[in-house]
Amino acid sequence: MQTRPTVTLAQFQDAFSQALFEEPAQAGTAVAALVAQPAFAVYRNTVAKGCIDALQANFPAVARLVGEEWFRAAAAVYVVNERPAVPSLLVYGKSFPTFLRAFPPAGELPYLQGAARLDRMWTEAHVAADAAALGRSAFATLDPDMLGDAILHPHPAARWAWFDEGPVFTIWSRNREECADEGDIDWRAEGALVTRPEDAVRWTSVDAAGCRFLEACAQGRPIAQALDAALGADPDANLVRLVSGLLESGAFAQLTLPSLNER
Amino acid sequence: MAPVVTAGLGLKPRHHAEASDCPAAGLWFEVHPENYLVDGGPRLRWLATIRERHPVSLHGVALSLAADAPPDAAHLRRLRGLADRIEPALVSEHLAWSTWRGAYHPDLLPFPRTNEALARISSNVSAAQEALGRRIAVENPSHYLRIDGHEWEEIDFLAELARRTGCGLLLDVNNVFVGAANLGFDAADYIDGFPAAPVMEIHLAGHSRDPSLGERLLIDSHDTPVSEAVWSLYRRLVSRIGPRPTLVERDDNLPEFAELLAERDRAHAILSAPVARAA
Numbered sequence: 314m315q316t317r318p319t320v321t322l323a324q325f326q327d328a329f330s331q332a333l334f335e336e337p338a339q340a341g342t343a344v345a346a347l348v349a350q351p352a353f354a355v356y357r358n359t360v361a362k363g364c365i366d367a368l369q370a371n372f373p374a375v376a377r378l379v380g381e382e383w384f385r386a387a388a389a390v391y392v393v394n395e396r397p398a399v400p401s402l403l404v405y406g407k408s409f410p411t412f413l414r415a416f417p418p419a420g421e422l423p424y425l426q427g428a429a430r431l432d433r434m435w436t437e438a439h440v441a442a443d444a445a446a447l448g449r450s451a452f453a454t455l456d457p458d459m460l461g462d463a464i465l466h467p468h469p470a471a472r473w474a475w476f477d478e479g480p481v482f483t484i485w486s487r488n489r490e491e492c493a494d495e496g497d498i499d500w501r502a503e504g505a506l507v508t509r510p511e512d513a514v515r516w517t518s519v520d521a522a523g524c525r526f527l528e529a530c531a532q533g534r535p536i537a538q539a540l541d542a543a544l545g546a547d548p549d550a551n552l553v554r555l556v557s558g559l560l561e562s563g564a565f566a567q568l569t570l571p572s573l574n575e576r
Numbered sequence: 577m578a579p580v581v582t583a584g585l586g587l588k589p590r591h592h593a594e595a596s597d598c599p600a601a602g603l604w605f606e607v608h609p610e611n612y613l614v615d616g617g618p619r620l621r622w623l624a625t626i627r628e629r630h631p632v633s634l635h636g637v638a639l640s641l642a643a644d645a646p647p648d649a650a651h652l653r654r655l656r657g658l659a660d661r662i663e664p665a666l667v668s669e670h671l672a673w674s675t676w677r678g679a680y681h682p683d684l685l686p687f688p689r690t691n692e693a694l695a696r697i698s699s700n701v702s703a704a705q706e707a708l709g710r711r712i713a714v715e716n717p718s719h720y721l722r723i724d725g726h727e728w729e730e731i732d733f734l735a736e737l738a739r740r741t742g743c744g745l746l747l748d749v750n751n752v753f754v755g756a757a758n759l760g761f762d763a764a765d766y767i768d769g770f771p772a773a774p775v776m777e778i779h780l781a782g783h784s785r786d787p788s789l790g791e792r793l794l795i796d797s798h799d800t801p802v803s804e805a806v807w808s809l810y811r812r813l814v815s816r817i818g819p820r821p822t823l824v825e826r827d828d829n830l831p832e833f834a835e836l837l838a839e840r841d842r843a844h845a846i847l848s849a850p851v852a853r854a855a
Contacts, residue, residue: 322644352720363682396679400638443616512618
């Protein structure tokens with residue numbers, strides 16, 4: 314036992330945490346003697362592997378699209394600048410889709426960022442709060458005159474996105490489901506809705522009008538305005554089919570009426 | 577885990593159904609709470625299903641008690657929420673750090689055992705126990721590095737931590753074996769000198785070698801059965817301090833549930849032997 318510590322705990326932790334991601338030669342003096350030991354690699358490997366494994370678990374469709382080797386190499390680059398911010402790896406990788414957009418080797422894969430967003434939407438749906446999904450019967454008790462003023466509240470697990478860049482949802486769902494590629498893909502913009510009405514995460518395609526409708530509902534706008542927004546995206550949208558489709562997917566948790574003094 | 581002192585198993589998602597249905601007497605399960613710090617969804621329901629039939633222990637890996645900073649308040653709140661929901665038989669953590677200046681490093685990182693570190697960790701353990709409304713058990717870590725500047729032997733450090741905070745201790749026998757091999761101390765001496773009274777739980781696990789990091793380095797890999805050398809240290813410990821709740825950990829290279837249960841039964845038999853009960 315030495316009697317005089319050479320560094321404070323904070324100095325030690327500054328140097329150690331930095332050395333985990335640096336070349337050994339760059340290690341600060343507070344940990345130089347540790348980094349020089351072969352066993353330092355145990356910590357270096359465990360930390361990097363923990364982060365990369367978590368990304369691979371959280372972005373399985375992306376990993377399948379690019380292959381494990383490519384994925385882990387990209388993840389290793391991401392990890393250096395984006396260490397986990399919360400001590401639970403279940404939700405690690407929030408900015409991974411944005412990282413992929415700017416990652417030069419992904420430049421030839423225009424659908425990759427979108428696929429990563431969808432994997433992220435799956436994770437968010439998986440861990441979201443529980444709520445019963447609203448069924449179509451919710452409208453049965455509502456006075457039809459009040460319908461336009463009522464507000465549909467998205468389910469806590471519902472996530473949706475519109476992909477202008479191409480058939481991201483089709484590409485993603487084929488890889489997420491690990492099914493063999495079946496036939497050609499129409500190269501056109503697509504939307505996706507991810508829900509978890511009960512335990513299992515589900516996904517379905519949704520058109521531009523549906524995305525606009527969901528967006529308006531999420532902003533707390535009444536159904537009449539949300540339908541207007543949907544028609545703004547597609548003047549020919551079948552509104553009854555749109556709303557019942559979203560309800561069937563479990564996109565909503567609540568239907569409320571504005572209180573009298575707000576109307 | 578009072579009043580019944582039995583042996584348990586780390587819970588793996590792949591074994592969920594068998595684990596839930598297993599009728600073995602006294603069987604309990606341990607999970608990493610970080611995998612269940614969610615707002616809702618299937619994970620919490622899996623855990624609740626297990627909890628309906630078996631005691632559950634929460635073994636944290638991310639509280640970062642040895643960081644020179646208070647434990648993350650939001651993380652503690654979520655942990656408290658899970659504990660209130662699951663009503664664990666025991667909550668434990670590690671004598672290690674992982675979060676530093678906002679970044680989480682998924683490992684159990686070492687530090688020099690100084691007076692300064694003892695004061696900081698005591699304060700962190702007290703803060704955690706207060707926030708969780710529970711006594712926690714703190715686990716001895718595995719060691720790989722020779723660190724200069726220790727002012728305390730680990731056993732004395734842990735005993736003093738328990739004295740200052742009232743926390744319990746979790747003695748991981750495999751960590752002792754791995755650290756002894758890597759740093760060159762005597763594992764039996766460590767086991768014999770470990771303070772008996774605060775021990776709330778014992779861990780057993782397997783280790784392996786990583787030749788790429790030096791011929792002699794042992795890794796606390798949890799990917800093999802418990803070694804005979806570790807079983808021998810375990811019997812030595814139990815015959816001295818008496819039976820304590822014991823967990824067999826396995827995280828990688830998972831065998832069938834029955835094989836893990838057989839290891840757990842072996843620990844259970846040692847706990848139930850007259851020599852253990854008489855101690």
